[in-house]
Amino acid sequence: MAGMRKTRVTTSPEQQETAILDAAAIEFTDVGVRQANMDAIARAAGVSRSTLYRRFPSKENLLIALANEAFERGMTELEGAVAGLEPAAAVVEAFAHGAAMIDADPLLHRMVIDDAEIRTLTASMSAMFIDMVTDRVAGSLRTAGATMPDEELRRAVEIHVRLVISYLELPSSDEAQRTPEAVRSLAATFLAPMVY
Secondary structure, three states, X not given: OHHHOXXXXXXXHHHHHHHHHHHHHHHHHHHHHHHOOHHHHHHHHOOOHHHHHHHOOOHHHHHHHHHHHHHHHHHHHHHHHHOOOOHHHHHHHHHXXXXXXXXXXXXXXXXXXXXXXXXXXXXXXXXXXXXXXXHHHXXXXXXXXXXXXXXXXXXXXXXXXXXXXXXXXXXXXXXXXXXXXXXXXXXXXXXXHHXX
C-alpha cells in the first residue's frame, strides 16, 4: 500500500552522520555510555536503526568517532588560543585553556573525567589520546619558538597533559587553588620553565 510506505530520508550521508554524532553526544553526556541507548540515538538523529548501525556497527564505534570529533574540535580551539604566543606564555595558556575547556564542555568532561565506563571502553584510546594531544601541543610550542630537543619537548608536554587530567580528576581541596588565576600561576611557576 502506498499510504503505508515509509518516508525516505533525503539527507546526505554526511548530514546523517552529523545528526547521529550530535544525538550521540547528547545521549552519552546525559546518561553515560552504559545507559546510552542506540535506538534513542537513532530516533533523535532522525535515522533508522539500520542506518545508524551501517554507519556505526557498535556503541564503541560511535563513541570512538565522537571522541575523535571532540578531540579535533578541542585541539583546534587550543591551537587558536596559543597562536602568536611565545613558548612560556603558550605553555600557561595551553594548560589553563585545556583545563577550562575540559571542565566546561559536558561531553569532554564526561569522556575524560566523569565516566569510568567510557575510559574503560576506550582504554586503548586513552594512551593514544594523550599521545595525540602531546604531539599537537608540542607542535604548537615549537611554532611558538621552543628550541629544546624534540624528545625533551614531547616529554615535558606529556607531563603537562597528564597533570591537566589529574587535576581535573582529583581537584585540590583548597578552592583557592582551583581558580583560573591559580591554575595560570601554577603553570607559569612550575610548567613554563620546563619548556625553552
